[in-house]
Amino acid sequence: xxxxxxxxxxxxxxxxxxxxxxxxxxxxxxxxxxxxxxxxxxxxxxxxxxxxxxxxxxxxxxxxxxxxxxxxxxxxxxxxxxxxxxxxxxxxxxxxxxxxxxxxxxxxxxxxxxxxxxxxxxxxxxxxxxxxxxxxxxxxxxxxxxxxxxxxxxxxxxxxxxxxxxxxxxxx
Amino acid sequence: xxxxxxxxxxxxxxxxxxxxxxxxxxxxxxxxxxxxxxxxxxxxxxxxxxxxxxxxxxxxxxxxxxxxxxxxxxxxxxxxxxxxxxxxxxxxxxxxxxxxxxxxxxxxxxxxxxxxxxxxxxxxxxxxxxxxxxxxxxxxxxxxxxxxxxxxxxxxxxxxxxxxxxxxxxxxxxxxxxxxxxxxxxxxxxxxxxxxxxxxxxxxxxxxxxxxxxxxxxxxxxxxxxxxxxxxxxxxxxxxxxxxxxxxxxxxxxxxxxxxxxxxxxxxxxxxxxxxxxxxxxxxxxxxxxxxxxxxxxxxxxxxxxxxxxxxxxxxxxxxxxxxx
Numbered sequence: 001x002x003x004x005x006x007x008x009x010x011x012x013x014x015x016x017x018x019x020x021x022x023x024x025x026x027x028x029x030x031x032x033x034x035x036x037x038x039x040x041x042x043x044x045x046x047x048x049x050x051x052x053x054x055x056x057x058x059x060x061x062x063x064x065x066x067x068x069x070x071x072x073x074x075x076x077x078x079x080x081x082x083x084x085x086x087x088x089x090x091x092x093x094x095x096x097x098x099x100x101x102x103x104x105x106x107x108x109x110x111x112x113x114x115x116x117x118x119x120x121x122x123x124x125x126x127x128x129x130x131x132x133x134x135x136x137x138x139x140x141x142x143x144x145x146x147x148x149x150x151x152x153x154x155x156x157x158x159x160x161x162x163x164x165x166x167x168x169x170x171x172x
Numbered sequence: 173x174x175x176x177x178x179x180x181x182x183x184x185x186x187x188x189x190x191x192x193x194x195x196x197x198x199x200x201x202x203x204x205x206x207x208x209x210x211x212x213x214x215x216x217x218x219x220x221x222x223x224x225x226x227x228x229x230x231x232x233x234x235x236x237x238x239x240x241x242x243x244x245x246x247x248x249x250x251x252x253x254x255x256x257x258x259x260x261x262x263x264x265x266x267x268x269x270x271x272x273x274x275x276x277x278x279x280x281x282x283x284x285x286x287x288x289x290x291x292x293x294x295x296x297x298x299x300x301x302x303x304x305x306x307x308x309x310x311x312x313x314x315x316x317x318x319x320x321x322x323x324x325x326x327x328x329x330x331x332x333x334x335x336x337x338x339x340x341x342x343x344x345x346x347x348x349x350x351x352x353x354x355x356x357x358x359x360x361x362x363x364x365x366x367x368x369x370x371x372x373x374x375x376x377x378x379x380x381x382x383x384x385x386x387x388x389x390x391x392x393x394x395x396x397x398x399x400x401x402x403x404x405x406x407x408x409x410x411x412x413x414x415x416x417x418x419x420x421x422x423x424x425x426x427x428x429x430x431x432x433x434x435x436x437x438x439x440x441x442x443x444x445x446x447x448x449x450x451x452x453x454x455x456x457x458x459x460x461x462x463x464x465x466x467x468x469x470x471x472x473x474x475x476x477x478x479x480x481x482x483x484x485x486x487x488x489x490x491x492x493x494x495x496x497x
Binding site: 026028029032035051052054055056058059062063064067068070071073074075126127128 | 243245246249276277278282285288289291295296299300307310311314315317321325336338
């Protein structure tokens with residue numbers, strides 16, 4: 001019962017924070033709401049019995065990726081001009097098509113929830129089980145992800161190197 | 173009974189952490205004075221210990237000014253983040269085998285998650301202040317903390333591999349059998365120590381607030397208790413990192429095994445824990461007194477070019493030893 005209450009509380013916070021994140025004009029405020037929504041979904045994961053996924057959500061998304069987002073916002077230093085821009089871009093008629101698409105998805109979810117009867121199983125998936133699954137049946141996905149990251153790393157290294165060369169006045 | 177114990181531990185931790193942080197303000201200055209051959213604060217009360225209280229009164233009584241050009245929401249939210257996350261981090265610290273708030277099976281990851289969330293305090297403080305120095309300080313801290321988080325997590329994975337668990341109680345229990353991890357995971361310990369200093373942005377790695385180039389970095393615009401919260405957060409993270417080093421690498425509540433059994437039986441485990449943590453805090457303060465602040469690019473290249481390969485080699489060797497020996 002407590003679990004259910006926690007779930008609905010976290011879910012409400014997540015939904016409200018996500019809505020606020022989309023509708024804010026100020027980019028830094030939107031980011032803060034996005035972080036709150038990620039933390040909310042971490043709690044949902046925890047309540048649903050996936051503590052490992054929950055803590056990774058905090059560690060990777062809220063703790064690392066969002067930090068880089070804030071980093072970029074700081075570099076751009078948008079301020080009042082950015083808010084004005086957002087006012088121009090976020091006009092009410094912009095919402096029509098995304099809202100329609102979202103409503104369709106919502107209808108689909110409601111239909112699925114009505115037809116299937118998957119109750120909350122409540123089994124807790126520990127970190128060890130996740131690790132064994134990841135490096136057992138799903139090892140291919142891990143490998144592909146690592147290749148993608150390596151490609152990103154090589155790309156970033158290349159960009160950084162060229163930038164340094166330009167700074168010293170040398171050419172490639 | 174069980175619930176009462178947990179209740180007491182929670183409030184004990186809360187009061188203990190706040191009290192220790194307040195006393196540390198005085199203790200640090202006093203120790204620095206001792207090591208630098210000067211007196212340090214010795215005016216208020218016996219040995220100057222009243223300074224802790226005087227400082228709190230000063231911070232509470234100061235004008236708490238929110239600059240009109242700042243982003244009010246972000247500006248006020250920023251200092252609370254570090255205090256909340258650091259206090260949450262204490263939830264997984266095992267003081268003794270039975271005395272802890274929560275023994276999560278993801279305890280270590282929870283601690284890492286909380287330290288990684290603490291960076292928002294500095295980041296949003298720099299962003300919300302709308303001040304160039306604060307912004308630069310925030311930028312530096314973002315890069316520094318995201319980088320050192322990587323080594324911090326990786327340096328602990330050797331310990332996790334040996335003990336086979338993320339639970340801090342299990343990690344200490346493994347050390348009762350295998351000896352302290354500071355010996356078998358020495359490089360992991362070194363890297364964790366450095367990353368710990370960088371994460372709590374203590375001197376010598378306090379580049380986000382380097383006074384001589386950035387005024388006061390991310391907290392340039394802060395005054396009164398908001399500034400106090402930043403300081404509180406810094407001391408809390410110092411205590412948290414110290415207790416984590418104690419738990420993970422120095423056997424937590426276990427006494428040193430070379431001592432005779434008589435001593436080990438006589439001294440309660442919790443005394444060992446606090447003695448080790450206290451020693452660790454003193455070591456951090458000694459570092460502040462002894463080492464000059466590196467340049468920003470030196471800090472980054474030191475991390476990526478030395479610490480990262482070191483942790484990876486350490487992981488490789490640990491894995492190989494576990495697999496084949």
